[in-house]
Amino acid sequence: MNxxxxxxRVLQFLIVLWAAATINFILPRLAPGNPVRxxxxxxxxxxxxxxxxxxxxxxxxxxxFGLDKPLYVQYVLYLQHVATLDFGYSIxxxxxxxxxxxxxxLPWTVGLLLVSLVISFTLGTLLGALxxxxxxxxxxxxxxxxxMALSAVPQFLLGLILLFLFAILATxxxxxxxxxxxxxxxxxxxxxxxxxxxxxxxxxxxVLTGIGFWALGMRGMMITTKGEDYINFAEAKGLxxxxxxxxxxxxxxILPQVTGFAINLGTIISGVVIVEVIFxxxxxxxxxxxxxxxxxxxxxxxxxxxxxxxxxxxxxxxDLLYPILDPRITYRRA
Amino acid sequence: xxxxxxxxxxxxxxxxxELTIFRERTPTEAIAAFCRRNPQTVxxxxxxxTLLLIGIVGPLFVNTNDADPLSALPAxxxxxxxxxxxxxQGRDLxxxxxxxxxxxxxxxxxxxxxxxxxxxILGFLSxxxxxxxxxxxxxxxxxxxxxxxxxxxxxIAASIKTFISVNTMALVIASLAWxxxxxxxxxxxxxxxxxxxxxxxxxSGMNTLEIIGRELLPNLFPFLAxxxxxxxxxxxxxxxGLEALGLxxxxxxxLGMTIYWSLRFGALLRGxxxxxxxxxxxxxxxxxxLLLLTIGLDxxxxxxxxxxx
Numbered sequence: 001m002n003x004x005x006x007x008x009r010v011l012q013f014l015i016v017l018w019a020a021a022t023i024n025f026i027l028p029r030l031a032p033g034n035p036v037r038x039x040x041x042x043x044x045x046x047x048x049x050x051x052x053x054x055x056x057x058x059x060x061x062x063x064x065f066g067l068d069k070p071l072y073v074q075y076v077l078y079l080q081h082v083a084t085l086d087f088g089y090s091i092x093x094x095x096x097x098x099x100x101x102x103x104x105x106l107p108w109t110v111g112l113l114l115v116s117l118v119i120s121f122t123l124g125t126l127l128g129a130l131x132x133x134x135x136x137x138x139x140x141x142x143x144x145x146x147x148m149a150l151s152a153v154p155q156f157l158l159g160l161i162l163l164f165l166f167a168i169l170a171t172x173x174x175x176x177x178x179x180x181x182x183x184x185x186x187x188x189x190x191x192x193x194x195x196x197x198x199x200x201x202x203x204x205x206x207v208l209t210g211i212g213f214w215a216l217g218m219r220g221m222m223i224t225t226k227g228e229d230y231i232n233f234a235e236a237k238g239l240x241x242x243x244x245x246x247x248x249x250x251x252x253x254i255l256p257q258v259t260g261f262a263i264n265l266g267t268i269i270s271g272v273v274i275v276e277v278i279f280x281x282x283x284x285x286x287x288x289x290x291x292x293x294x295x296x297x298x299x300x301x302x303x304x305x306x307x308x309x310x311x312x313x314x315x316x317x318x319d320l321l322y323p324i325l326d327p328r329i330t331y332r333r334a
Numbered sequence: 335x336x337x338x339x340x341x342x343x344x345x346x347x348x349x350x351x352e353l354t355i356f357r358e359r360t361p362t363e364a365i366a367a368f369c370r371r372n373p374q375t376v377x378x379x380x381x382x383x384t385l386l387l388i389g390i391v392g393p394l395f396v397n398t399n400d401a402d403p404l405s406a407l408p409a410x411x412x413x414x415x416x417x418x419x420x421x422x423q424g425r426d427l428x429x430x431x432x433x434x435x436x437x438x439x440x441x442x443x444x445x446x447x448x449x450x451x452x453x454x455i456l457g458f459l460s461x462x463x464x465x466x467x468x469x470x471x472x473x474x475x476x477x478x479x480x481x482x483x484x485x486x487x488x489x490i491a492a493s494i495k496t497f498i499s500v501n502t503m504a505l506v507i508a509s510l511a512w513x514x515x516x517x518x519x520x521x522x523x524x525x526x527x528x529x530x531x532x533x534x535x536x537x538s539g540m541n542t543l544e545i546i547g548r549e550l551l552p553n554l555f556p557f558l559a560x561x562x563x564x565x566x567x568x569x570x571x572x573x574x575g576l577e578a579l580g581l582x583x584x585x586x587x588x589l590g591m592t593i594y595w596s597l598r599f600g601a602l603l604r605g606x607x608x609x610x611x612x613x614x615x616x617x618x619x620x621x622x623x624l625l626l627l628t629i630g631l632d633x634x635x636x637x638x639x640x641x642x643x
Contacts, residue, residue: 016477023486027493152625154571156578157614160593164602175603263479270484274578278597288485289579292492300492304485315480 006320013316020308021082024301025075087302092294098302101287106306108178109283112199113272116206117261123207124214125257129250131215132222135241144215151212155271159205159278166201173201176280202279206272217260221253228252255326262315269307375630381623385616389436400426401433401587412608419608421592422599430587431612437500437588439620441573444504445511446566450558452508453515453565458546460516461523468520475516483510484575491581498583503576507569514568515561522557526550556635563631567624574617589613 037058062068069077081087087098127147130140150158167175179185179195225231226249234244276285284303291299359367369376392398400406403423410420418427460471490506491498498506526532535549551558576582577590580598584591596602596610 012473012477015473016481019477020481020486024489027489030493148625149622152621153618154574154621156575157617160602160610160614164607168602168605266480266482269482270575273484274575277579288488292488292495292579292581295492295495297492300489304489307482307485311480311482 009316009319013312016312017309018079020305021079024082024305025078028297028301029071082305085306087305088298090291090296090299092291092296092299098299101299102284102302102306105282105284105287108281109272109276109285110310112203112276112281112283113206113269115199116203117210117268119203120207120210121214121257121261124211125218125250125254127211128215128218129222129245129253131219132226133245133249144212144219147212147215149212150208151210151216153209154274155205155209156274156278158209159202159275162201162205163278174198178282199281202275202281205275206268209271210268213264214257214260217257218253221256222249225249225253255322258318258322258325262318265311265314269311372630372633374626375634378623378626378628378630381619382627385435385620385623386439388432389439392432392435396426396429396432398429398433400429405429409606411606418612419606421595421601421606421609423595425587427592427608427612430592431589431616434587434589434592434613435616437583437586438570438573438590441500441504441507441588442566442570444501445507445569445573446562448504448508449511449513449565449569450515450562452512453519453561454558456512456516457519458523458550461520462527462542462546462550471516471520475513475520478510478513479517484572486510487572487576488579488581491576495581496584498581500583500586500588503573503583504569507572507576510572511565511569515565518557518561519554522554523550526553556631560628560631560635563624563628567621567628570620570624589617 037054041054059068067074085099090096090098090101093101124147127140127143130136131144163175166172174180174197178198179191180198183191183194185191231244231248234248239248272283273285273288275281276283277289280286284307288300288303290296291303403425406416406420406424406426408420408422408424410416412419416426416428418431420426421430456471456475460468487506487510490509491503494502494506532545532549535545540548573582573588574590574593577588578594578597580594582588582591582594590613592613593610596606601607601609
């Protein structure tokens with residue numbers, strides 16, 4: 001791996017962050033209406049007809065948030081805050097800072113996502129490889145049909161159906177939440193089991209919709225790999241079939257799947273956001289949903305930015321690890 | 335002219351064989367052959383055509399004004415008067431389906447078409463011209479493809495939440511729908527640029543626009559069709575996602591908004607399956623149809639895939 005590639009890749013990562021921050025800065029200022037005034041007016045209308053001081057309050061809040069300064073000063077200040085992950089206070093839950101609210105929900109989302117992604121990647125990749133392997137059972141060739149069909153269904157629609165089947169018709173799994181009401185999150189065994197029972201259905205909808213995608217990619221790669229000379233040679237040498245399958249075929253075909261991981265992460269996270277809302281799961285998706293319902297703009301922009309940051313970091317790590325996983329690859333300028 | 339074998343000139347003429355085996359196929363036979371060869375495309379098209387038909391013919395049988403709130407008794411289970419029941423705000427859900435399905439399709443097709451249009455322009459500029467233009471387009475596409483699209487759209491939609499209509503929704507989604515088409519078209523143009531027939535066209539004095547219009551575009555048609563369907567698929571997926579979060583057209587009963595309202599009013603827990611199940615069924619049919627169509631078109635665009643299928 002050469003240094004130039006690393007520099008270019010890190011630069012691309014920084015561009016993504018800057019672009020995301022800039023979009024977050026520009027959009028609310030292009031949009032008609034003033035979030036501060038909207039919020040105050042809606043609170044005032046709940047409290048009664050007394051609306052005299054609102055304009056004055058809007059002005060004082062604008063001053064406090066620095067919204068009365070020239071635009072470029074606001075922009076520089078904003079970039080400084082974003083660089084230090086400071087997104088200010090939540091408008092709807094005032095004394096709470098945006099970053100503490102995100103920090104509370106982030107582990108739930110990352111945990112759910114990581115476990116279901118690993119399961120769906122493993123199952124899908126194996127399925128895709130077995131479909132092409134002539135000595136494997138024919139069952140897999142039948143399985144790939146439903147797997148492909150499920151991959152066309154949005155995760156949250158499948159989630160709704162699963163919820164109806166297994167939490168309402170048959171009350172096997174809990175309806176919503178990340179743990180039973182009244183339980184205190186800790187690392188004890190009963191709590192862990194309770195947590196897993198709650199995460200099962202959301203996880204299942206992510207796993208089932210993902211298998212087809214991984215299987216399709218792996219199948220394509222396996223077909224080209226199977227035609228390679230070293231596979232023929234391994235067969236001619238009389239190696240055991242299992243060994244050829246895992247150490248020769250899969251080892252070489254699996255690498256582009258890792259790239260698929262990086263490309264697809266954004267799409268998967270988009271789906272997980274809505275899955276969380278459906279299942280009332282205490283992660284960032286539900287937080288985002290509440291922020292949207294409560295017009296809590298700072299929280300919305302904070303969540304979007306943190307997600308972009310996490311995905312950017314993940315793809316950066318995958319891209320930098322790739323040459324280590326596949327020694328054949330060297331990055332040079334074409 | 336000595337040495338010319340004269341007997342050849344006098345050789346008996348051989349009658350040409352009757353080419354009955356190779357007669358032209360009639361249109362019906364051609365269509366039947368296409369259906370056999372590429373069933374996915376046909377089934378996919380049929381599924382989408384059925385849904386379009388519901389939107390076109392439905393209003394003749396169902397009064398779409400009943401899709402507005404307060405036009406029926408609230409929260410009725412399916413009956414003869416209301417075949418799909420009604421919701422809490424008194425919408426006739428069959429009318430809501432007939433009125434909302436075309437809106438969902440319109441968002442998808444509009445955003446897909448805009449995305450494809452931008453994709454064609456950028457893809458050709460980038461692939462054909464190369465140089466700095468190519469570098470900028472390539473970096474932009476590669477970068478934007480890794481970001482979580484739905485979240486960016488959420489930021490946009492949340493900022494203009496109060497006045498989202500079906501058309502603005504399509505525009506919002508189109509702002510990201512050009513990424514995949516641009517990538518696919520650019521890659522194709524790159525491989526086509528150096529083919530012999532393009533070289534010949536260039537040598538024979540065609541200018542760039544003529545080459546693009548007469549040589550490249552017709553050859554790209556299957557790819558364009560496939561990436562259009564892909565863009566429509568993605569756009570509908572995004573629109574449903576935004577709507578499920580409540581960020582859709584508030585006054586239109588699009589499929590996603592119907593799901594949103596049903597969730598919001600706890601239809602799942604209250605056993606009001608007629609509220610949320612029909613939109614899901616229709617969406618699943620729609621997504622299957624689009625998936626089959628994409629697979630079929632991919633095969634036409636890239637016949638090598640057929641061997642591995």
